[in-house]
Amino acid sequence: MNRRKLVASSILHLVLVAGAVATVIPLLWMVSASLMPAGEATAFPPRVLPSRPTLSNYEALFERLNIGRAFLNSAIVAVISTLCSLLFNSMAGYAFAKLRFRGRDRLFRFLVGSLAIPAQVAMLPLFLLLKSMGLVNTYLGVMIPLMATIYGVFLVRQFMLSIPDELIAAARIDGASEWQIYWRVIMPVARPVLATLAIFTFMSAWNDFMWPLVILTSDEKYTLPVAIANLVGEHAQDIELMMASSVLTVIPVLVLFFVLQKQYIAGLMSGSLKG
Amino acid sequence: MKVRRPAFGAEARAGLVFLVPAMTLISVFFALPVIAGFVLSLTDFDIYSLGSVANTRFVGTANYSGLVDNAVFWASLRNTLYFSLVGGPLTIVLALGAALLLNAKLARFKPLFRTIYFAPVVTSIVAVAVVWRFLYHPRVGLLNRMLDLVGIEGIDWLGDPHWAMPSIILLSIWKNFGYSAIIFLAGLQNAPEELYEAAQIDGAGPLRQFWNITLPELAPTFAFVTLITAIGYFQIFAEPYVMTPDGGPLNSTLTIVMLMYREGFRWWNMGFAAAIAFVLFALVFGATMLRGFFRKGVAR
Numbered sequence: 092m093n094r095r096k097l098v099a100s101s102i103l104h105l106v107l108v109a110g111a112v113a114t115v116i117p118l119l120w121m122v123s124a125s126l127m128p129a130g131e132a133t134a135f136p137p138r139v140l141p142s143r144p145t146l147s148n149y150e151a152l153f154e155r156l157n158i159g160r161a162f163l164n165s166a167i168v169a170v171i172s173t174l175c176s177l178l179f180n181s182m183a184g185y186a187f188a189k190l191r192f193r194g195r196d197r198l199f200r201f202l203v204g205s206l207a208i209p210a211q212v213a214m215l216p217l218f219l220l221l222k223s224m225g226l227v228n229t230y231l232g233v234m235i236p237l238m239a240t241i242y243g244v245f246l247v248r249q250f251m252l253s254i255p256d257e258l259i260a261a262a263r264i265d266g267a268s269e270w271q272i273y274w275r276v277i278m279p280v281a282r283p284v285l286a287t288l289a290i291f292t293f294m295s296a297w298n299d300f301m302w303p304l305v306i307l308t309s310d311e312k313y314t315l316p317v318a319i320a321n322l323v324g325e326h327a328q329d330i331e332l333m334m335a336s337s338v339l340t341v342i343p344v345l346v347l348f349f350v351l352q353k354q355y356i357a358g359l360m361s362g363s364l365k366g
Numbered sequence: 367m368k369v370r371r372p373a374f375g376a377e378a379r380a381g382l383v384f385l386v387p388a389m390t391l392i393s394v395f396f397a398l399p400v401i402a403g404f405v406l407s408l409t410d411f412d413i414y415s416l417g418s419v420a421n422t423r424f425v426g427t428a429n430y431s432g433l434v435d436n437a438v439f440w441a442s443l444r445n446t447l448y449f450s451l452v453g454g455p456l457t458i459v460l461a462l463g464a465a466l467l468l469n470a471k472l473a474r475f476k477p478l479f480r481t482i483y484f485a486p487v488v489t490s491i492v493a494v495a496v497v498w499r500f501l502y503h504p505r506v507g508l509l510n511r512m513l514d515l516v517g518i519e520g521i522d523w524l525g526d527p528h529w530a531m532p533s534i535i536l537l538s539i540w541k542n543f544g545y546s547a548i549i550f551l552a553g554l555q556n557a558p559e560e561l562y563e564a565a566q567i568d569g570a571g572p573l574r575q576f577w578n579i580t581l582p583e584l585a586p587t588f589a590f591v592t593l594i595t596a597i598g599y600f601q602i603f604a605e606p607y608v609m610t611p612d613g614g615p616l617n618s619t620l621t622i623v624m625l626m627y628r629e630g631f632r633w634w635n636m637g638f639a640a641a642i643a644f645v646l647f648a649l650v651f652g653a654t655m656l657r658g659f660f661r662k663g664v665a666r
Contacts, residue, residue, distance in 0.1 A: 100472045114544075212399075214399075216402035315493075356480075356484070
């Protein structure tokens with residue numbers, strides 16, 4: 092029995108490790124190649140590690156190709172969208188969960204029914220609408236679809252259903268205004284779901300590609316993914332340089348994920364079980 | 367009672383006020399465009415309309431019948447279905463396998479493996495598509511070099527019409543399986559332990575337990591994962607756009623959303639592109655309906 096267990100455990104871990112290796116190789120190779128001098132990633136015989144690690148690719152990205160600007164754009168867009176999404180979605184989620192008014196549940200069911208509508212269906216008219224508002228090639232134009240989302244409202248509402256009504260009733264008896272109840276009583280209790288929503292929004296804003304590609308038209312406004320897709324066109328041969336640009340895009344969210352993975356995964360799981 | 371009634375009115379008012387920001391944004395920048403998109407798909411809105419809307423005419427269903435006669439559209443639909451119907455099940459099976467391994471009692475370092483498997487999910491698809499583009503490089507790519515080591519002749523992954531779509535599928539599996547694996551893991555951890563204990567007492571082996579307990583318990587999770595995978599995969603855009611910007615050899619990696627982007631935002635045939643968007647809508651809607659049937663089927 093013990094022997095069988097040992098064999099089973101060895102096979103299990105062999106498969107787990109093999110899967111993990113296959114999963115990280117592309118990411119490790121990306122980092123390694125980004126530190127190689129130009130041409131080394133394609134040299135024969137192939138190299139796994141740089142002969143002498145160099146940051147010259149990163150220097151070139153920042154000095155010649157102005158990637159710092161794209162990095163800044165991505166950061167601005169991601170941070171502001173996240174703040175707006177936290178405020179707007181939590182207000183609506185709170186209203187749907189705890190404030191009684193006519194037609195509330197019908198409206199909410201309607202929203203949930205629209206969850207599956209692909210964003211691309213709205214994209215063409217949305218572009219024309221923003222064009223008429225003069226919002227093409229602006230930060231606001233990129234951020235608008237992220238600032239309030241059906242999924243965000245849904246996520247917050249599901250969490251807030253579990254907040255006891257007595258908490259709100261007690262605050263009302265104490266004479267708190269509706270805004271004070273939301274801001275001082277509900278928001279602190281809702282911290283876990285707000286953390287989840289913040290990570291989700293930040294990551295989708297940081298990684299978003301198609302909409303920024305559509306709405307941004309100039310280098311100075313490009314977010315990182317759009318800037319990289321543009322770079323591939325001109326620098327497809329400079330593998331080491333391209334890898335450095337990928338590292339710059341991937342590493343911030345990976346670090347964020349490593350630090351906050353508990354909230355992230357908890358949110359993912361609760362969203363899926365109730366969905 | 368006297369205290370409560372005015373409070374209720376205030377509560378209802380507050381509720382409506384709290385909805386205003388989110389609902390305004392969602393109505394104006396999502397609901398309205400979806401409806402406008404349908405109207406747009408019934409017009410010949412093109413680059414001249416962009417100059418002046420007066421140049422736009424209603425053309426009824428001409429855009430849709432135009433799609434029927436359009437070979438490139440059929441190719442993009444075929445490619446999207448190929449990608450979703452082959453890549454989707456492969457992603458789900460791999461995710462289920464990973465979740466089962468991670469859920470095994472014998473497994474150690476679970477959080478570490480979980481983090482590693484999940485890492486690709488949070489990466490920017492554009493950034494990793496750039497990485498994979500080079501892994502697939504016919505001459506110097508890591509993949510062909512490894513094949514070379516075992517004496518297999520290299521493949522022109524993205525340049526060969528037979529291999530281009532499988533290459534994109536492989537990237538997508540790598541990128542996405544961790545997401546579904548985590549959701550499966552949640553489903554597995556939800557299955558009551560007593561069921562397994564009872565089965566063990568009855569002498570059921572691991573395979574029987576998997577078949578008679580794990581799979582039925584996972585059915586709702588399975589339905590959910592299938593639905594979101596299908597919806598996500600029907601909308602595939604960034605992977606083929608970055609790796610094969612022109613739609614690949616013989617349009618073999620041109621997807622529906624890529625065609626919509628090209629027609630709508632490159633050539634400004636926005637009426638025609640809107641019709642393509644609604645074909646995507648129909649696909650996604652179909653997947654949602656299937657879930658309803660599936661749900662009824664597994665209801666116990």
